[in-house]
Amino acid sequence: MNAMKIIRDNTRWVHGNGRNSRILQDIWIGDTPLGNIFQADNEAVNASLSDVAFDIFHPLRSSISQSRMEGLELSSEEDKCMWAASNNGYFTTKSAYNLIRPRGVHRPAVVKLWHNSFYRRASLFSWKILYRAVPVDARISEIGIPLVSCCCCCHLPKTKDLDHLFINSDFAVTLWRWIHPLVSPKVTLHSHITARLWSFVQNSNICSPHGFVSLYSIILMMWYIWKERCSRRFESTHSSVGAIINNIKSSVAHSLSTLHFKADPNSQNLQILLWFGYAPRCSTKMLKLIRWIPPICDFSLNVDGACKGNPGECGGGGCIRDPQGNVHMAFSHFYDVGTSMIAEVRALCDGLRLANYSGYRLSIIYSDSQVLVNSICEEKMLSWRLYKWWRxxxxxxxxxxxxxxxxxxxxxxxxxxxxxxALKVRCNGVFWVAHNLPHPCKGPMYIDNSGLMHVRMV
Incomplete structure (x- = not known):
């Protein structure tokens, strides 16, 4: 019964001709079946969407609000059943398992530890430190096993626990002094290693050269402190702090050589990185002059979506222009609550509908959403929620x-x-010829017609 409930709750119908989806029992609008809201006779329970849409005298017409039926548009395509637990709408055992599996505390920042360029064993060890799963003497004693504790990373005998080994031991103090320029002073205020490491993981930005180097250096430092402790305790071998520092710098430099960062570090961070001997590679920016290009023949369609929050209120707009840049038709549609990608694909769909209904022959369509353009050209659906417009x-x-x-x-x-x-007025509008455009939209139209160049960093 639980499995059937999970299947029902996560099954959605994207309607086409409406013949396969049941209007009351299937979820085709909203997140619950309409049968939970409206009461119907036993004969009408299994009615299909097309039965009610094409029969104005159907008994369900009096139960279902007219506003739900007015916005319904059926097509010649078959209805398609989607799995809401996956982004593409296809059922997988992985997505089903993720619905029922027990979950712990969600900590998105921990993902930073698993960067592809990090040494995996060092990342795993840092994860163990965050969960205090490192078998130091104090942790072993806490579970009831008597053990004489003595830190092998100090010149004088001291009790060894996590905080002492990774912060206060003689070996760790020297390494923290070396790495201090890379670490924010607020991080070192924490006297517990788990709090110190977690604060650093949360606040670091691994997309920047400074953030990547600092986090990776901390991870490697924890790993080498533990390796040195094990070597001294079990193998009676010692490594100098200088050798450990050289190993850390060599590992970080090797990872930096394989990466390109999008943004340059500021002058202060760059100076710190150069002092440590790191030279990160950043993508070079170039100036590019761009302008709107009119179609060579027939008409062009420009479309765009806008969203205030993601999700949030969204709308779309577009215009049809001739080779001389004259606006023949434009639209501004409000889509209520949705995502930015829903706004983009609905704007494209509405623009194509208007061009088709009005008889404009399009030769080119312009959109500033690279994701949407690639999705259409490669015939790869982005999300099942977009399917009916994408189709x-x-x-x-x-x-x-x-x-x-x-x-x-x-x-x-x-x-x-x-x-x-559209977001400002919260309603739909279609505008014929240029002088009917809203006042805030006339300025961009004149700029495009003038051929004025825009400067962009690429």
Missing amino acids: EVRSLISQEPILLSHVYRETNQLADALANF
Whole structure:
């Protein structure tokens, strides 16, 4: 029974012709079946979506609010059943297991420990420190095993626990003094190693050169302190602090040589990295002059989506222009609550619908969403929530030889202004010819028509 409930709760129907989806028992709108809200006779319980949509005298018409039926659009495609627990809508045992498996405390920052360029054994050991799962003498004594404790990383005998070994031992103190320029002073205020390491993991930005180097150096330092402790205790061998520092710097430098960072470090962080002997490679930025390019023939369609929060209120806009840059038609649609990608794909779908209904022959479509353009061109659906609009876009584009192209945001300002205007007025609008455009949208139109260049860093 629990398995059937999980299946029912995570099954969604994306309607096409409405013949296979039951209007009351299947989830095709919202997150619950309409049968939980509306009461119906036994004969009407199994009615399909198409039965109610095409029969205005159907008994369910009086129960279901008219607003739900007015926005319903059926197509010639078959209804498709989707699995809501996966992003692409396809059922997998992994997604089903993730629904029922027991979960611990969610700590997203721990993912930073598993960077692809980190030494895996060092990352795993740092994870053990966070959960205090390192078998030092104090931890062994806590579980009831009598043990005489003596720190082998100190010149004088001292009781060894996690905090002493990794912070206060003679070996650790020297290493912390060496790494101090890379570490924020707030981190070293913590007297417990778990709190100190966790604070550093939470606040580090491994996408920046300084954050990557500092976190990786800390992880390696913890690992080498433990290796030195084991070597001294079980093998009676000693390594100098200088040798450990050289090993850490060599490992970090090797990982840096395989990475390119998108952003340059600031002058202070760069000076610290150079003092340690690190020279991170960053992507070089170039100036590029760009402008809106009119279509060579027929008409062009520019579309864009806007979302205030993700998810949040979203809208879309677009315009159809001729080779001279004249606006023949524009639209501004409000989509209520959704995600940014829903706004993008719905704006593209609405633009193609309007062009098709109005008889405009499109030669090229411009969108500033690279993800959406790649999804359409490669025929890879992004999410099952987008499927009904994504499917219609693919169908409309395949009817004519239309080129779908990605453009920078600076050359898509008119569509962006129309999308933001939809969020402002919270309603739909279609505008014919340029002088009917909303006042905030006329400026971007004149800039595009003038051929004015925009400067962009790429």
